[in-house]
Amino acid sequence: xxxxxxxxxxxxxxxxxxxxVQFDHGALARQVIEQHIRPGYAQLLxxxxxLEVDIGTYCRAPPGGKPTSVKKAFGSAVLAWSRIExxxxxxxxxxxxxxxxxxxxxxKGLGRKQVALALRKRDVSVTARETLQGKSVALQGFGAxxxxxxAKGSNKLSQLGPARTHRCAFMKAIAxxxxxxxxxxxxxxxxxxxxxxxxxxxxxxxxxxxxxxxVTLEIAKSYLVGLERVRDIRIAxxxxxxxxxxxxxxxxxxxxxxxxxxxxxNLEGILHLFEKGGLMDRIELHExxxxxxxxxxxxxxxxxxxxxxxxxxAAVEDSGAEDKLMAIGFPLKTVREDAxxxxxxxxxxxxxxxxxxxx
Amino acid sequence: MVIDRRMLLLSGAALSAWRFLPSYARxxxxxxxxxxxxxxxxxxxxxxxxxxxxxxxxxxxxxxxxSFAIRPGSEDCxxxxxxxxxxxxxxxPASGRPPLWFASKTGRHFxxxxxxxxxxxxxxxTENDFEGKRGMIGVRDATDGYRQVGEFASGGTGPHDLAxxxxxxxxxxxxxxxxxxxxxxxxxxxLETMAPNLVYLNAQTGEVLERHELPRSLHQLSIRHxxxxxxxxxxxxxxxxxxxNEQPNLIGFHKRGEVMKLAKIPQTANxxxxxxxxxxxxxxTGEIIAATSPKGGVALYFDVSSERFLGLTPFIDASGAxxxxxxxxxxxxxxxxxxxxxxxxxxxxxxxxxxxxPRAWDNHVVxx
Numbered sequence: 001x002x003x004x005x006x007x008x009x010x011x012x013x014x015x016x017x018x019x020x021v022q023f024d025h026g027a028l029a030r031q032v033i034e035q036h037i038r039p040g041y042a043q044l045l046x047x048x049x050x051l052e053v054d055i056g057t058y059c060r061a062p063p064g065g066k067p068t069s070v071k072k073a074f075g076s077a078v079l080a081w082s083r084i085e086x087x088x089x090x091x092x093x094x095x096x097x098x099x100x101x102x103x104x105x106x107x108k109g110l111g112r113k114q115v116a117l118a119l120r121k122r123d124v125s126v127t128a129r130e131t132l133q134g135k136s137v138a139l140q141g142f143g144a145x146x147x148x149x150x151a152k153g154s155n156k157l158s159q160l161g162p163a164r165t166h167r168c169a170f171m172k173a174i175a176x177x178x179x180x181x182x183x184x185x186x187x188x189x190x191x192x193x194x195x196x197x198x199x200x201x202x203x204x205x206x207x208x209x210x211x212x213x214x215v216t217l218e219i220a221k222s223y224l225v226g227l228e229r230v231r232d233i234r235i236a237x238x239x240x241x242x243x244x245x246x247x248x249x250x251x252x253x254x255x256x257x258x259x260x261x262x263x264x265x266n267l268e269g270i271l272h273l274f275e276k277g278g279l280m281d282r283i284e285l286h287e288x289x290x291x292x293x294x295x296x297x298x299x300x301x302x303x304x305x306x307x308x309x310x311x312x313x314a315a316v317e318d319s320g321a322e323d324k325l326m327a328i329g330f331p332l333k334t335v336r337e338d339a340x341x342x343x344x345x346x347x348x349x350x351x352x353x354x355x356x357x358x359x
Numbered sequence: 360m361v362i363d364r365r366m367l368l369l370s371g372a373a374l375s376a377w378r379f380l381p382s383y384a385r386x387x388x389x390x391x392x393x394x395x396x397x398x399x400x401x402x403x404x405x406x407x408x409x410x411x412x413x414x415x416x417x418x419x420x421x422x423x424x425x426s427f428a429i430r431p432g433s434e435d436c437x438x439x440x441x442x443x444x445x446x447x448x449x450x451x452p453a454s455g456r457p458p459l460w461f462a463s464k465t466g467r468h469f470x471x472x473x474x475x476x477x478x479x480x481x482x483x484x485t486e487n488d489f490e491g492k493r494g495m496i497g498v499r500d501a502t503d504g505y506r507q508v509g510e511f512a513s514g515g516t517g518p519h520d521l522a523x524x525x526x527x528x529x530x531x532x533x534x535x536x537x538x539x540x541x542x543x544x545x546x547x548x549x550l551e552t553m554a555p556n557l558v559y560l561n562a563q564t565g566e567v568l569e570r571h572e573l574p575r576s577l578h579q580l581s582i583r584h585x586x587x588x589x590x591x592x593x594x595x596x597x598x599x600x601x602x603x604n605e606q607p608n609l610i611g612f613h614k615r616g617e618v619m620k621l622a623k624i625p626q627t628a629n630x631x632x633x634x635x636x637x638x639x640x641x642x643x644t645g646e647i648i649a650a651t652s653p654k655g656g657v658a659l660y661f662d663v664s665s666e667r668f669l670g671l672t673p674f675i676d677a678s679g680a681x682x683x684x685x686x687x688x689x690x691x692x693x694x695x696x697x698x699x700x701x702x703x704x705x706x707x708x709x710x711x712x713x714x715x716x717p718r719a720w721d722n723h724v725v726x727x
Contacts, residue, residue, distance in 0.1 A: 099543075107542045207602035214603070333401070350633070352676025353397060353693030353719035354653035357545075358637050359425060359441060359471060359519075359583075 023282065023347045025212035029199055031278040032219050033189060040084035040269065041186040047073070047080035048182050052175040059168035063160040070171070071149055075258055077178065078142055082262045083269035086226025089208075089218050090195040091188035096137055097181050103138040104252040105233070111138035115147040118170065122162065127169035129176040142253075145174045150255040216347045221356070223279060224336055226270045231332040234263045235325055238312040251312035259312040264305045271298045274339075283339060286346035294339055297331040304328050391415065391452060392681055393436045394691055395424030395721035405438035407452050407727065410689065410697060413711030415452045422446075425471025426520075426723040430501060431479040434727050437505075439484065441721070443468040443541040447484070449505060452727075461505040463497065466490055468541055471722075472520045475501065476562065477527030483562070485518040485532065486510070489540045494518035496530065496565065511565025514558035516549070520584045523562065524591045529615075530560045531593050535581040537600070550600060555582040557595060559615060571619035573611075580607055584638050588663040589645025591615070596636030596650045609636050610650055610659075612666050622666045624659075631657045631671065638723050640680040640688060649688045649700060651677040658690050660702040670702030679724030691720035 054073040058065070081101060092098050103111050114136055118126045125131040132140055148154065148167055156163040188194040199218075202209035209215050236242050237249035238259075251259035274280050275295060284291030305328060308321045315321035344351040389409045396404055405424045406417040418438065425441035435451040445468050450458040463469050463486055473484035482499040494513030499505045513521075515534025522531050536555030538548045547553075555578070559569040573580060579601030586594045597609045608621040609632050633655035641648050647669065651658045653676045660669040672690065679691035680700070687701040695717030699706040710717065 105542060105544075110542075205604055207604055210603050350654050350656060350676070352653055352656075354637060354678040354722055355656070355676050355693065358635065358653050358678060359722055 022285070023213075023216070025202075025216045025347065026200065028219065028278050028282060029212075029215045031276075032273070033196055033199060036273050036277040037084075037087065037189050038186070040080075040087070040272070041182060041189060044077070044080040044084060045179065045182040045186055047077040048175065048179045051077045052172070052179055055168070055171045055175050059164075059172065063158055063164055065158060067149060067157055071256070074142075074145060074149060074256065078146075078253060078256075078258055078262055079265040081142065082265035083272065085266055086222050086229070086270055086273065088222065088225070090199065091185040097185065099137040100133075100140045100181060101178065102142050102252065103140075104143060105237070105249070106138065106143065107249075110136070111143045112147060112151070114138050115144045116151075119148070119153065119163075119167065122166045127166065127173050129173050129180060132173045132177055133180075140174065140177050142178070145171060146253060146256050148174075213347055213349060216343075217349045217351075219273075219277065219279070220340070220343045220347070220349060220351065223270060223273055224340055224351070224356070226266070226273075227332060227336040230263060230266050230270070231329060231336075234266060235329070235332075238316050239322070239325055240316070241329075248316060254311060254313050257311045260305065260308050260310065260315055263312070264302060267298070267302050267305060271295075271302060274298060279339065279343070282346060283342045287342050290338060290342055294335045297335045301328040301331050301335075390684055391434060391727040392689060392724050393427040393429070393438070393727060394679055394724040395420065395426075395438060395441075397423070397719040397721065399718060405448065405450070407434075407436065407450075408711070410708050410711075416450065418448055418450050418458045420446070420448070424721060425469075426473070427725040428473035428475050428482060428484070429725060429727055430475050430482075431477055433479065436725070436727065437473055437482060439469050439471045439473055442470045442545070443487065443489075443539065444471070445469060447473070447505075449501075459504065461499070464507060467495060467497065470517070470519050474521055474523055474530075477523065481508075483521060483523075483530060485513065485521055487517070487539065492516065492538060494532075494534050496521070496532065496560070509565075511560070512567075514560065514567045514570055515556045516554070517581075519582075522585050522587045522593070524587045524593070528562055529568065530562045531585060531587065532558045532560060533582045533585045533595055534558060535583050535598075536578070537581055547600065550579065553581070553600065554578055555580065555597075557582055557585070557593065557613060557619060569615060571613065573619055573621070577607055577621075580609075584636060586639045586641045586648060588612075588641040588648055590664075592663055594639050594641065594648045594650075594661075594663065596639040598636060599634040603634065606630060606634070609634070610639070610661065612663065622661065625668055628659055628668050628671065631655045632659065637678040638680050640682055642682045642688060643684055643686060647702075649680040649690070651680050651690065653678045653693060658688070658700050660700075672698065672700045672702075672705050674698060674700070674705075678722050679720055681724040681726040683726065689724060689726070691724045693719045693721075695719060 051073040054069045058067050058070050157167050189196050198208050202212050238251045240246045240248040253259045253262045280291040280295055304324050308315050310321050340351045391407055391409050393407050403420040403423050404417050406414045408414045422444055423441040424438050428437040438448050440446045445463045448458045448460045467486045470485040482501055484497045486495040486497045488495050494515050495510050496513050498509040500508045513532050517535040517537040518532050519535045520533045534556045536553040557571045580597045580599055582595050583598050584596040588594050593613045595611050608624045608629050611621045613619050632652040635652050635654040637651045637653045639650045646663050648661050649658050656675045658672045658677050676693035681689045690698045690700045695710050697708040
């Protein structure tokens with residue numbers, strides 16, 4: 001009998017090792033690039049190009065018409081971006097590209113102030129992509145475009161005059177900037193060079209990843225931190241539930257009424273990473289039933305979020321919608337914690353409280 | 360349960376430098392520690408506890424806490440919010456006194472660390488003047504409800520840890536070099552230009568006495584945590600923000616007037632830190648220091664005078680390290696464990712109050 005515990009320990013070790021070996025970090029990295037990252041940035045590029053074309057068409061047409069097509073294209077591009085907003089590593093993190101796409105949270109309304117000033121002064125430096133990209137990040141992305149299209153004074157877009165000419169040129173420069181950034185990022189992830197090579201070939205000479213499991217950690221962090229931001233910032237902020245403050249914070253894209261569906265798109269993107277990126281299969285392999293349970297909770301939360309047909313500002317004042325927002329707080333927490341637990345074990349990742357976000 | 364763990368890397372010479380009793384000795388008097396934590400239910404708290412009796416007093420916090428300042432001559436301590444938090448709370452194990460809350464002033468936030476003047480009257484804390492983009496040291500009067508009585512520049516960007524030396528006349532500050540803004544959460548805003556340093560300040564006037572930087576090639580090595588060991592030698596632990604394939608040593612020893620440089624750590628030991636030191640702590644003799652890494656799941660030990668590596672304790676999500684009166688260290692982890700760390704043996708304590716589920720010990724633990 002004395003040997004039984006030893007046997008159990010050895011057995012436990014050997015299965016643990018077998019599982020560790022089974023976790024194919026390289027295959028996960030390839031799957032994430034091919035099934036999630038590249039398609040995500042490709043969709044963003046397509047949507048951004050569509051936006052650029054629609055702005056061009058609208059601005060070439062005689063004044064008087066409403067920018068309906070531009071607003072529609074703007075919405076598509078915002079949603080395409082929101083679906084990959086959780087990717088915060090690689091080329092999107094370089095050259096402040098992430099912040100240049102969307103500068104949010106913007107507690108002091110820097111974006112609003114800077115765009116309003118540029119419009120008032122008819123600043124020419126914001127009317128060409130080449131000069132715009134050197135300006136404040138708050139002037140360069142979706143937030144600035146939303147202001148031009150939706151804020152007070154947006155009616156000037158449809159009125160003949162220098163204000164329309166300036167606004168059109170500013171919008172074109174922003175759209176061109178978004179296209180340019182999307183192209184640069186997609187380029188880095190395409191082919192066999194660029195950041196794709198960094199991601200797929202960890203090793204002693206790699207600038208970002210020394211070991212294959214560090215790539216897996218990057219992927220896992222995107223999922224975990226992405227969910228945390230959706231829950232604790234995007235949803236809890238407007239609900240006034242953030243621990244630091246009970247003041248209800250303004251959601252992103254409130255002006256265009258896209259706030260709630262942009263958050264749904266955030267969650268959709270994270271679900272896509274989970275399902276198509278391969279995290280679900282790996283979790284399922286390690287702990288049968290867990291991958292599907294997480295998927296189910298994510299889908300239900302998404303469905304709930306999509307059923308709210310109000311932008312966040314109105315939703316938090318509507319008891320039915322507010323209840324729905326509150327109700328998804330719990331599943332959004334468990335899908336994060338359950339996945340972290342299994343991934344930490346299965347892939348041998350340091351996903352501890354302090355390891356993930358120490359100081 | 361005692362795990363007697365002879366460390367593979369422990370050399371004979373290092374052992375001879377070891378001054379403690381060879382085996383773990385239980386402290387005769389109750390020893391108290393302070394640490395922040397995340398509760399099993401997801402809330403945050405600061406608590407004072409003893410290893411034997413568990414929690415003695417706790418204060419619920421509105422958000423994640425970080426480190427503590429212990430008031431000399433008392434068992435009172437200050438729990439600071441984790442950056443970019445703005446709250447701090449004074450509390451102690453003496454019953455009957457309600458916690459005293461105070462906040463950073465408008466335009467500032469705390470970085471999570473503070474220290475008392477030796478007479479216990481003044482509290483110094485690292486703070487961020489985020490509009491002015493400069494690090495600050497806030498000064499508060501403990502005898503007047505922690506009213507802020509002054510502040511001075513920290514001599515760099517992103518001051519994190521600080522300590523007193525030279526019988527309390529000099530403040531040494533680790534300016535991590537990282538610019539952040541509360542609007543951008545914890546994002547690093549100046550990765551390309553960051554310039555961390557170690558600064559010695561006159562604790563009374565704030566005058567910069569010495570400012571030391573590592574060579575320019577190491578400018579992405581954020582100097583974050585410090586401890587003052589024997590002979591006023593400052594030990595610093597760093598977090599590497601640069602390329603992963605650069606693996607600079609993360610620990611250094613510095614004495615005023617000397618050129619600042621990193622310690623010679625065996626490459627295998629440095630690699631265990633995984634680019635990240637979570638805390639550094641000197642033991643009760645000031646001759647041994649511990650450096651933890653949650654990302655590496657390890658605590659390393661060094662002899663201060665020879666700067667030699669002594670050994671390590673593997674410990675998942677290791678982060679807090681506090682000196683123990685009887686020698687060695689108490690180590691805490693994000694998975695809720697408490698162990699007594701020594702280079703040549705590790706004693707695992709049972710988690711107290713475990714029935715509620717594991718609490719996650721936050722970054723630091725400090726002995727009262």
